[in-house]
Structures are given as structure tokens and as C-alpha cells.
Amino acid sequence: MNAVELTDVTKTFGSVTAVDNLQLTVPSGTIYGFIGPNGSGKTTTIRMIMRIFYPDRGDIRVFGETHSDAATDRIGYLPEERGLYKKMKVGDVLTFYAQLKGFNHPKDEIDKWLAAMGLADRINTKVETMSKGMAQKIQFIAAVIAKPELVILDEPFSGLDPVNLEVLRDAIIDLKRNGSTVIFSTHDMSAAEKMCDQIFMIHNGKKVLDGTLQSIQANYGNDTIRLRLDDPTALSNVNGIEKVSNQGNYQEVRLTNGSDPQQLLSELAGRTSISLFEIASPSLHDIFVRIARPEADAS
Amino acid sequence: MNKVMVVFKREYLAQVQSKTFLVTIVLMPVLMGGSILVQMLVGDGVDTKDRSIAIIDRTGKLYEPIRQLANQRNENDITDDEGNKVRPAFKLTQVEPAEDAAAQRLELSKKIKAKELDAFLDIGPGILGSAANDDSSEEVRYHSQSPTDREFIGWIDGQLRSLVLPTRFNEANLNAKVVSAAIRPVNVRNLGLMTVDESGNIKDAEESNRAVAFLMPFGFCMLMFMAVMISGPQMMQNIIEEKMQRIAEVLIGSIPPFQLMLGKLVGVIAVALTLLGIYLSGGYFVARYFNQADLLPLSHVAWMLGYGALAMFMFGAIFGGIGAACSEIKDAQTLITPVMLVVCLPLFLLGPIIEAPNGPLATYASFFPPATPMVMIMRMAVPPGVPTWQPWLGIPLVLAFSAFCVFAAGRVFRIGILMQGKPPKAGELAKWIVKG
Numbered sequence: 001m002n003a004v005e006l007t008d009v010t011k012t013f014g015s016v017t018a019v020d021n022l023q024l025t026v027p028s029g030t031i032y033g034f035i036g037p038n039g040s041g042k043t044t045t046i047r048m049i050m051r052i053f054y055p056d057r058g059d060i061r062v063f064g065e066t067h068s069d070a071a072t073d074r075i076g077y078l079p080e081e082r083g084l085y086k087k088m089k090v091g092d093v094l095t096f097y098a099q100l101k102g103f104n105h106p107k108d109e110i111d112k113w114l115a116a117m118g119l120a121d122r123i124n125t126k127v128e129t130m131s132k133g134m135a136q137k138i139q140f141i142a143a144v145i146a147k148p149e150l151v152i153l154d155e156p157f158s159g160l161d162p163v164n165l166e167v168l169r170d171a172i173i174d175l176k177r178n179g180s181t182v183i184f185s186t187h188d189m190s191a192a193e194k195m196c197d198q199i200f201m202i203h204n205g206k207k208v209l210d211g212t213l214q215s216i217q218a219n220y221g222n223d224t225i226r227l228r229l230d231d232p233t234a235l236s237n238v239n240g241i242e243k244v245s246n247q248g249n250y251q252e253v254r255l256t257n258g259s260d261p262q263q264l265l266s267e268l269a270g271r272t273s274i275s276l277f278e279i280a281s282p283s284l285h286d287i288f289v290r291i292a293r294p295e296a297d298a299s
Numbered sequence: 300m301n302k303v304m305v306v307f308k309r310e311y312l313a314q315v316q317s318k319t320f321l322v323t324i325v326l327m328p329v330l331m332g333g334s335i336l337v338q339m340l341v342g343d344g345v346d347t348k349d350r351s352i353a354i355i356d357r358t359g360k361l362y363e364p365i366r367q368l369a370n371q372r373n374e375n376d377i378t379d380d381e382g383n384k385v386r387p388a389f390k391l392t393q394v395e396p397a398e399d400a401a402a403q404r405l406e407l408s409k410k411i412k413a414k415e416l417d418a419f420l421d422i423g424p425g426i427l428g429s430a431a432n433d434d435s436s437e438e439v440r441y442h443s444q445s446p447t448d449r450e451f452i453g454w455i456d457g458q459l460r461s462l463v464l465p466t467r468f469n470e471a472n473l474n475a476k477v478v479s480a481a482i483r484p485v486n487v488r489n490l491g492l493m494t495v496d497e498s499g500n501i502k503d504a505e506e507s508n509r510a511v512a513f514l515m516p517f518g519f520c521m522l523m524f525m526a527v528m529i530s531g532p533q534m535m536q537n538i539i540e541e542k543m544q545r546i547a548e549v550l551i552g553s554i555p556p557f558q559l560m561l562g563k564l565v566g567v568i569a570v571a572l573t574l575l576g577i578y579l580s581g582g583y584f585v586a587r588y589f590n591q592a593d594l595l596p597l598s599h600v601a602w603m604l605g606y607g608a609l610a611m612f613m614f615g616a617i618f619g620g621i622g623a624a625c626s627e628i629k630d631a632q633t634l635i636t637p638v639m640l641v642v643c644l645p646l647f648l649l650g651p652i653i654e655a656p657n658g659p660l661a662t663y664a665s666f667f668p669p670a671t672p673m674v675m676i677m678r679m680a681v682p683p684g685v686p687t688w689q690p691w692l693g694i695p696l697v698l699a700f701s702a703f704c705v706f707a708a709g710r711v712f713r714i715g716i717l718m719q720g721k722p723p724k725a726g727e728l729a730k731w732i733v734k735g
Contacts (some may be wrong), residue, residue, distance in 0.1 A: 050552055073553075075552070077549070077553075079548040079661050082545055082546075082548070083544035083546045084544075085309075085544070085546060086547065087313065096309050099302075100550070100554055139549075143549075267671040278533055
């Protein structure tokens with residue numbers, strides 16, 4: 001059973017094609033990551049799944065149904081642009097959102113989630129007095145409070161500090177463990193790498209990546225070497241290197257097509273001492289940049 | 300729980316529990332009570348300081364009787380039952396007429412300026428004659444610095460008439476009693492219809508009170524206008540705020556826009572009705588206190604509340620749609636203007652409708668849905684009222700139009716809610732409504 005299926009979906013705004021002939025299948029029970037540069041069509045795709053926008057062409061099914069309205073109690077939604085009623089108390093806001101989804105007595109669930117987010121003592125706090133991070137966690141709870149089968153989160157991590165980010169990641173993984181399907185869009189590549197069963201990348205409205213991290217990386221081969229050298233300048237004038245990028249603690253080298261890593265190792269060993277030499281697949285970050293910024297990447 | 304109910308509950312509680320609402324409720328009676336208190340403190344606004352008035356009696360016959368009448372008044376008519384002084388006493392002094400009347404008047408005017416006198420009365424010598432001369436000898440001149448103070452001039456007017464007329468009749472050899480009876484005014488009474496009571500006796504019609512015939516429909520119309528003006532802009536503001544605070548997209552992920560609109564509308568209307576209810580019952584108790592409660596027939600109040608709710612529903616939906624189309628309050632101003640004109644339309648037609656409540660203009664206007672609630676209620680309040688079927692037919696008309704408004708506002712909401720920046724033009728709005 002697939003949670004979401006998009007077939008040949010196209011959406012234009014005036015002369016701009018925001019989403020172009022998109023195919024996408026999100027299996028139930030998975031965590032699906034949407035990545036892509038700003039303005040690539042992530043939010044439009046999400047809004048079409050939510051039926052906030054209607055596609056110009058194509059077919060969108062959620063749980064097998066071409067439902068005609070955004071409001072379905074089986075989906076929890078955290079939009080990119082999100083706000084809360086500032087004058088309301090946390091407990092009242094969450095009760096309101098739960099009841100809007102048809103979950104009439106959410107008291108226990110609210111207590112459970114507030115505790116999980118470290119906000120147990122905030123139930124009677126007015127929203128307007130909370131910090132941005134706290135409000136964002138409340139918004140997340142509002143999206144998932146009614147135990148939806150499908151959770152769609154548009155950039156849930158933006159603006160969170162590392163501690164809160166960790167809390168939210170754990171919560172999302174818990175959702176999957178409890179049987180929900182999760183779709184989220186993010187610019188945080190390491191979060192996507194760590195959490196997602198499958199990753200989907202959209203660029204200029206077109207799908208450019210779709211699959212598990214391994215399958216995506218396999219397409220790019222083992223052309224990446226991570227190196228830590230005593231003398232980083234030893235990399236200059238070595239044959240078979242397409243690009244060197246400095247990652248701070250180490251350097252990442254992309255080999256030209258057909259170059260042999262062993263040959264690089266022996267050549268470098270003659271020049272300087274090596275404390276790290278790792279043959280790796282390119283990171284998602286690297287792949288993202290290669291797709292989204294090919295000209296900059298080539299320089 | 301139904302989603303409409305969830306939205307309604309939140310909307311209602313958020314408003315009713317807000318400080319603004321409480322302040323409004325408390326402030327109104329305070330203002331009203333305050334004005335009553337002020338009136339009680341100042342009595343009916345009469346300055347009870349005694350008036351000292353000089354009288355030049357050029358007839359030589361009138362001063363004495365005037366002085367006697369003034370004394371009588373000072374003794375009997377200037378205190379209330381408890382002996383408190385409620386009107387000023389008149390202290391009269393006689394001034395002998397001088398040759399040069401103008402110089403004498405100037406002299407007395409100077410005294411008034413110097414606060415030695417409040418006013419003076421100059422009675423012309425020819426006032427008692429039965430034949431009219433039409434010259435200044437028949438003038439009675441009252442000079443004072445305060446033309447709006449009617450205490451003395453109001454009193455002396457009647458007294459002089461009663462003193463002068465019999466003298467004139469006598470001089471003309473007319474019987475004063477006969478003439479007075481012959482020139483008594485003709486009285487036309489404005490009455491309602493004759494009725495029959497339970498025991499079959501014919502009951503006399505009641506006097507029609509022109510003020511009530513006008514005030515009732517006017518008051519009803521104003522109350523309804525107020526209700527629309529409380530609820531409509533409130534609805535618009537709520538929606539714009541939800542847009543500005545980025546709450547709207549979360550909401551339409553949970554509830555269809557039509558239901559969301561409906562819930563919000565019912566909430567805002569309930570708030571306005573709560574307020575109206577409080578004021579109306581306050582007004583009713585005040586009316587009872589002054590024994591005027593039966594001026595307000597209960598059936599009219601029921602119709603007014605019903606039509607009032609419909610009017611708020613209809614205009615609330617329109618204002619809500621405008622709110623959904625705009626991202627800032629100030630953007631909404633241009634779109635509001637035509638709506639305001641429609642809201643005010645019945646007020647412009649107030650005069651013609653009250654004069655001919657069953658004329659073609661009033662009848663047609665009362666079946667034009669945006670104007671129906673106010674016009675119908677006005678027509679109903681003016682006797683003899685309207686045919687029974689008309690207000691009942693008005694209800695489905697207004698309901699159908701309101702349903703369309705809510706539907707259209709829902710569509711505008713669904714599209715407009717994600718729009719930022721410039722508000723759409725009327726044409727674009729129409730496209731949103733038609734295409735969805």
C-alpha cells in the first residue's frame with residue numbers, strides 16, 4: 001500500500017512551471033525526504049498532496065483515494081509558513097487542533113507530547129510568551145497530535161538549535177515506529193541522510209533523484225576520497241583529481257572518471273604523511289550541490 | 300465534535316474572554332449610567348439663580364398685575380414637592396418711562412452688562428388698543444445678554460396675552476368669553492384603528508404617537524446597522540490576522556474552507572448577539588423603569604434578532620471574503636467601500652420607506668437580499684406593518700444569498716489565504732469564485 005502516489009503531475013503559476021510532469025510514490029510506513037534548492041517545487045508538491053493547490057494535470061492519490069479536499073483527518077500537516085494563535089494557552093491551542101482533526105479528548109496525548117518535547121510545565125503558558133524554538137515544537141505537536149497516518153512536515157528543522165533538532169528527529173523516528181508515514185522537506189542534508197528511508201530531490205520542478213540513500217550514492221560511484229594530510233599542498237599537481245574541497249578537519253577529493261584510488265594513495269605517500277585515507281561515496285550534500293550548482297561545482 | 304462547532308467555540312471564547320470585550324460590556328453601562336447620573340445631579344439643567352428684571356410699562360396699567368403674577372409664581376411654582384428650589388424667582392423692579400426711549404434702553408443695557416440686571420422688558424404704550432397700528436408702540440421688547448435663556452420670556456409671553464386680550468375685547472365691545480370660545484383651536488387627532496375587545500365591545504383606537512412611529516423603525520434600523528458594523532469588520536480583521544500570523548495554512552490543512560468560514564461567522568455573530576442581548580435587555584429594563592416597555596412589542600424584537608443574525612451572517616461572509624483576499628487591513632479599505640455603500644443603502648432610503656412602507660420602492664428594496672433585513676424590519680415597525688408572507692419570504696432569500704456569500708468567501712479564502720502582497724482586483728476575485 002502506498003501512502004502517496006503522484007502520476008504525471010504538472011502545476012504552473014502563470015508562465016512558471018513549478019512542478020513538471022512529476023512521478024512519485026511514497027510507500028506506507030517510510031520516512032521520505034524531499035530535498036531541493038529554494039524555489040525548486042518542494043512546497044508546491046506538498047501543497048498539492050494536501051490539496052491546497054490543485055494540479056493542472058495528473059493524478060494525486062493519498063491512501064489510494066483521489067480525495068477532493070485538503071481536510072482529511074488522516075494527514076497531519078506542518079506548513080513551512082506556520083503560526084499559532086498568540087493569545088491562546090498551549091493546552092488550548094493543542095486541544096483546538098486535535099479537535100479540528102476529529103480527536104475530541106486529546107488531554108492524555110497532549111501531556112505525553114509536551115513531556116516528550118520537554119515542555120510539560122508549559123501547558124498553561126500563553127503562546128506569545130514562548131521562544132521561537134518552543135513555538136516550533138508546539139506547532140509540530142499540533143501537526144501530529146491527532147495520530148495521523150501520514151505526516152507531512154515542510155522544513156520542520158529550520159531555525160532549531162542542535163538540542164531541539166535532536167528532540168524533533170527522535171520524535172519523527174518515533175512516529176515511523178508507531179506506523180505513520182512521514183514526508184518532510186529539509187535543507188539539512190545530514191538529517192535527511194540519517195533519517196530517511198528514501199530521498200526525493202526536485203530541481204526546477206523536475207525530479208532529479210528518487211530512491212534510497214544507497215541507491216542514489218551507487219549512481220555516483222565510489223569516486224570520493226576523504227584525506228587528512230600533514231601537508232595539504234601535497235595535493236597540487238597530482239593526476240586524476242577532478243576537485244578538491246576543504247572540509248575543515250579533512251579534505252574531500254573527487255577523482256576523475258576511471259582514476260585508481262590506489263595509485264593516488266601511493267603517489268601521496270611519497271609526498272607527505274597520511275593520517276586518513278577513506279574511499280567513500282559522495283555525501284548527499286555533495287550530490288545536492290553537484291545537481292543544483294553544476295557550473296559552480298565545475299569551477 | 301463537528302469541525303464547524305470547534306471553530307465556532309474557539310472564535311467565540313477568544314472574543315468573549317478578551318479584555319476588549321469585557322471593557323466594552325463594562326464601559327457601556329458606565330457611560331449610560333454616568334450620563335443618567337450627571338442628569339440627576341444637574342436636575343433638568345435649569346439655572347435656579349434668581350433673575351432680576353426691570354420693567355418699563357409705557358401703558359401704565361400692566362406693571363402691577365405682572366408684579367402680582369410674578370409674586371404668585373415665586374411663592375407657589377418654583378419649588379418641588381420637597382421644597383427644593385427648581386426654578387428661578389423673578390425679582391421685578393419698575394422703571395418709569397423716560398422721554399428718550401432709546402437713551403433709556405441704552406442706560407438699562409449698560410446695567411445688564413455691569414451685571415446689575417439680568418434683563419429688562421419694555422412694554423409699548425399701544426399694546427392694549429383693540430385696533431392694530433402696526434407700529435413700534437405695540438412692541439414688547441425683551442433685552443438681555445442671554446438669548447437662549449427662555450425662563451422669563453417664556454413666562455411673560457403667556458401672562459401678557461392673558462392680561463392684554465380681555466382689555467382689547469372690552470374696548471371693542473366684544474364679550475371676551477364668547478370670542479375666546481369662538482376662536483378655540485381645531486384639534487385633529489392622529490389615531491390608530493378601532494378594535495373589538497373580548498366581550499364584543501368596540502374599543503376606541505389609541506392615539507398614534509408620531510415620534511414612536513418614526514423612532515421605532517429608525518431605532519431598529521440603527522441597531523441592526525450597529526450589529527453589522529460590529530461583526531463584519533471583526534470577521535475581516537480576524538481573517539487578516541490569521542493570514543498575517545500564518546495560521547491560515549495550518550487551518551485549511553484540517554478543515555474545508557466553507558466549514559472554516561461558517562464556524563468563524565457563527566462565532567463572530569454569537570459575540571455580536573451576546574453584546575446586543577446585553578444592551579437590549581439593559582434597554583428593556585430602562586424602558587420598564589420609565590414605564591415605556593410596551594413600546595417594544597416582543598414579536599418585533601424577535602424578528603429583529605432573527606433578521607439581525609441573518610444580516611450579520613450575510614455581511615460577515617462578505618467582509619470575511621475581503622479579509623481573505625487582502626494581506627493587510629489597509630489593503631482592505633478599497634474593497635470595503637462598495638460593501639459599505641450596500642450596508643448603508645437602507646439608511647439612505649429611511650425617509651421614503653417610513654413614509655410609504657408599502658410603496659413600490661420599499662417593497663422592492665425589501666426583497667433585494669443585501670437590503671432585506673434592515674428594510675423589512677423598518678417596514679414592519681411602521682404601522683400597519685407588512686403582509687405576513689413578506690418577512691417569511693425574505694428569510695429564504697437572504698439565506699440563499701448568504702449561503703452563496705459564504706461559499707464565495709470560502710473559495711476566496713482558500714486561494715487568497717496563501718497570497719501575499721497586492722490585493723486582487725475585482726475581476727480576479729470573480730475568477731477565484733467561479734473557478735475555485
